[in-house]
Amino acid sequence: MTVTSAEHLAVPSYASGISEVPLLGDTIGDNLDRTATAQPDVEALVEVPTARRWTYAQLREDVDVVAMGLLRAGLGKGDRVGIWAPNMAE
Numbered sequence: 001m002t003v004t005s006a007e008h009l010a011v012p013s014y015a016s017g018i019s020e021v022p023l024l025g026d027t028i029g030d031n032l033d034r035t036a037t038a039q040p041d042v043e044a045l046v047e048v049p050t051a052r053r054w055t056y057a058q059l060r061e062d063v064d065v066v067a068m069g070l071l072r073a074g075l076g077k078g079d080r081v082g083i084w085a086p087n088m089a090e
Contacts (some may be wrong), residue, residue, distance in 0.1 A: 001082040029063075048088040054089075 024031075035044075040057035047053075075081065080087065 032056070032060055032063060045089060051090075052089060 026034075036056040036059070041055050043053060044055040044056040044059045070081065
């Protein structure tokens with residue numbers, strides 16, 4: 001059996017049906033970066049039970065911290081991660 005790295009198998013992880021409206025073609029990260037750059041001080045996330053709040057700049061910073069942790073853990077481009085986070089900011 002031949003093992004191939006995930007990098008060589010990477011393909012977009014979405015499917016598109018027939019539509020006259022094209023997909024954006026960018027990632028969630030691209031969208032967050034663009035929004036955080038345009039509106040860094042606008043509220044992005046509110047966790048009601050704890051009253052914690054994040055602006056887009058704060059959210060992007062926390063997302064980058066998690067992403068760096070995943071990279072340090074050995075995950076890389078093309079790897080897939082499942083996250084179970086029922087109704088919580090983390």
